[in-house]
Amino acid sequence: xxxxxxxxxxxxLFMGHLGNHLLNAADFHSTDRGFGMKYLMSIQRSWVLSRxxxxxxxxxxxxxxxxxxxxxESAMRYFTSRNFRIVSxxxxxxxxxxxxxxxxxxxxxxxxxxxxxxxxxxxxxxIVTDKECPIQKGGRVKMGxxxxxxxxxxxxxxxxxxxxHINSVKYIEHILDLWPIDFYREHQLRRFxxxxxxxxxxxxxxxxxSEAVGDSGYNVRIANADSGVEVCRAALVY
Amino acid sequence: xxxxxxxxxxxxLFMGHLGNHLLNAADFHSTDRGFGMKYLMSIQRSWVLSRxxxxxxxxxxxxxxxxxxxxxESAMRYFTSRNFRIVSxxxxxxxxxxxxxxxxxxxxxxxxxxxxxxxxxxxxxxIVTDKECPIQKGGRVKMGxxxxxxxxxxxxxxxxxxxxHINSVKYIEHILDLWPIDFYREHQLRRFxxxxxxxxxxxxxxxxxSEAVGDSGYNVRIANADSGVEVCRAALVY
Numbered sequence: 001x002x003x004x005x006x007x008x009x010x011x012x013l014f015m016g017h018l019g020n021h022l023l024n025a026a027d028f029h030s031t032d033r034g035f036g037m038k039y040l041m042s043i044q045r046s047w048v049l050s051r052x053x054x055x056x057x058x059x060x061x062x063x064x065x066x067x068x069x070x071x072x073e074s075a076m077r078y079f080t081s082r083n084f085r086i087v088s089x090x091x092x093x094x095x096x097x098x099x100x101x102x103x104x105x106x107x108x109x110x111x112x113x114x115x116x117x118x119x120x121x122x123x124x125x126x127i128v129t130d131k132e133c134p135i136q137k138g139g140r141v142k143m144g145x146x147x148x149x150x151x152x153x154x155x156x157x158x159x160x161x162x163x164x165h166i167n168s169v170k171y172i173e174h175i176l177d178l179w180p181i182d183f184y185r186e187h188q189l190r191r192f193x194x195x196x197x198x199x200x201x202x203x204x205x206x207x208x209x210s211e212a213v214g215d216s217g218y219n220v221r222i223a224n225a226d227s228g229v230e231v232c233r234a235a236l237v238y
Numbered sequence: 239x240x241x242x243x244x245x246x247x248x249x250x251l252f253m254g255h256l257g258n259h260l261l262n263a264a265d266f267h268s269t270d271r272g273f274g275m276k277y278l279m280s281i282q283r284s285w286v287l288s289r290x291x292x293x294x295x296x297x298x299x300x301x302x303x304x305x306x307x308x309x310x311e312s313a314m315r316y317f318t319s320r321n322f323r324i325v326s327x328x329x330x331x332x333x334x335x336x337x338x339x340x341x342x343x344x345x346x347x348x349x350x351x352x353x354x355x356x357x358x359x360x361x362x363x364x365i366v367t368d369k370e371c372p373i374q375k376g377g378r379v380k381m382g383x384x385x386x387x388x389x390x391x392x393x394x395x396x397x398x399x400x401x402x403h404i405n406s407v408k409y410i411e412h413i414l415d416l417w418p419i420d421f422y423r424e425h426q427l428r429r430f431x432x433x434x435x436x437x438x439x440x441x442x443x444x445x446x447x448s449e450a451v452g453d454s455g456y457n458v459r460i461a462n463a464d465s466g467v468e469v470c471r472a473a474l475v476y
Contacts, residue, residue, distance in 0.1 A: 004265060004275065005258050005407050009398045009440065016396065020243050027242060037242065038301060062400060063276060156415035157422055158254065160247045162300060169243050177394035181440040184395055202247065202419040 002060040008184065012059035015192055016173040019052065022084050022098050023168065025068040029082075033126050035118050044107045045118070049100060049168050050079065053193040055135040056086070056096030065089050071128040078112045079103055080123060083133040097135045138193045141233040143219045147211035150178055152225050160202035166231075168196065175220050175234050178208055187216070187238040194234040200224060206231065240298040246422065250297035253430055254411040257290065260322050260336050261406065263306040267320075271364050273356050282345045283356070287338060287406050288317065291431040293373040294324070294334030303327050309366040316350045317341055318361060321371040335373045376431045379471040381457045385449035388416055390463050398440035404469075406434065413458050413472050416446055425454070425476040432472040438462060444469065 006017040030036045030047070040046050060066045067089055073081040084098030106113045115123060153174060161167040171194060179187075200206060205225035212218055213235070220234040244255040268274045268285070278284050298304045307323040322336030344351045353361060391412060399405040409432060417425075438444060443463035450456055451473070458472040 003258070003262055005261060005399060005405055007400055008395065009400055009402050011400045014396060020241070023243060024241055157246065157417065157419050158252060158411045158415050160419060161243060162245055162247055162249045164247050167243055173396045177396050179395065181395050181398060 002064045007062045011062040019172050020169045025070040029070045046107050048103045051101040051138045051195045053138040054098045055191040072126050075123045141235045147209040150210045151208045166200040191237040196232045197230050200231045240302050245300045249300040257410050258407045263308040267308045284345050286341045289339040289376045289433045291376040292336045293429040310364050313361045379473045385447040388448045389446045404438040429475040434470045435468045438469045
């Protein structure tokens with residue numbers, strides 16, 4: 001359900017909360033098939049979200065129930081691609097779609113590890129090739145070096161996830177917060193795409209750089225404000 | 239379920255997300271009994287949360303399922319008191335309790351209205367007097383005028399609820415964010431109490447004043463940084 005406190009002033013689900021639902025769907029789906037986060041933690045492995053793209057015709061309205069479908073589109077040694085479809089419970093109304101790319105890391109070395117090593121490549125049993133996800137794949141977000149700094153924030157307790165890193169969902173919220181509230185009276189976010197480049201940690205200062213692309217697009221780069229290290233890049237279409 | 243992205247770096251549910259679950263429980267419970275937000279909106283009425291107190295022995299751990307029970311303790315003309323109990327699904331483990339006070343307003347005048355006017359005082363049919371809520375009621379948080387200003391923030395798109403006001407849950411998050419992340423390595427929040435005094439709006443700058451009370455208590459006052467109008471007061475016990 002699009003819970004009331006998860007909806008914006010127009011009564012539509014916030015993109016951050018939708019992102020959270022997609023990540024939960026990914027977690028529950030992989031858990032049910034034997035390669036979920038909880039099991040991976042027990043063998044010093046973890047999924048790491050590398051890219052997420054969400055494209056919505058419409059955001060679910062306050063109190064509306066919706067279903068998040070998810071399936072594995074493909075798996076390679078170091079990356080797997082998982083798609084999402086957000087639909088009404090009866091399946092007649094499609095709100096939008098999502099695409100995501102995940103890597104698997106060794107939690108002690110933080111290095112990528114072989115996805116097929118889990119249960120003899122069991123992920124291959126779950127690949128669905130005949131389900132359509134009619135939105136563009138996320139690509140490299142090209143940004144010039146002269147995109148202006150638009151905000152610097154300090155990260156706090158509520159920004160940090162169980163690994164001590166800045167929560168993937170919080171980046172979405174901080175990026176959407178770059179625009180003034182009045183902007184959202186006239187603009188509806190149609191596509192949000194983010195590539196996670198490096199981890200940031202609780203307490204880090206994050207610098208946000210943004211540039212317009214055409215009439216209704218924006219690119220955003222987040223960097224560690226002290227070290228300058230790039231943390232993530234996003235592309236938005238309103 | 240204590241969803242993974244709703245848990246802090248210690249793997250425990252964030253107080254803000256717990257607060258959201260309590261508010262949802264209140265909404266669903268009142269909706270099922272004919273005096274929920276959605277119906278009230280249709281007759282130009284709305285519930286307004288006046289006070290919320292939550293006291294936890296333990297916060298649910300990541301992936302743990304829990305149940306939020308709620309019941310109306312009492313109703314008067316202008317205020318009703320609703321309690322909460324957070325328990326394991328089998329009822330054997332009590333995580334904690336909550337108390338809340340609600341007023342009903344006329345959404346056109348923003349003035350308090352008679353709760354008993356709804357469906358001939360139907361709320362009286364739902365009062366439960368024999369269920370215990372063994373935590374202190376919220377009282378007036380006494381704060382001196384010399385509590386130091388500890389932070390000023392700008393409010394953004396994600397802070398604002400469907401009424402254009404700062405979301406009740408976001409105050410909880412912003413208050414807990416006043417302490418550095420390392421503080422939470424050593425301190426567990428046992429009791430959080432907040433009194434909502436006046437509405438703040440998206441874009442408002444909020445000033446946070448905080449003072450210690452005894453060994454492990456803190457009082458926090460939030461005011462509009464421009465007008466000085468008090469927005470809410472909170473009392474925390476770690």
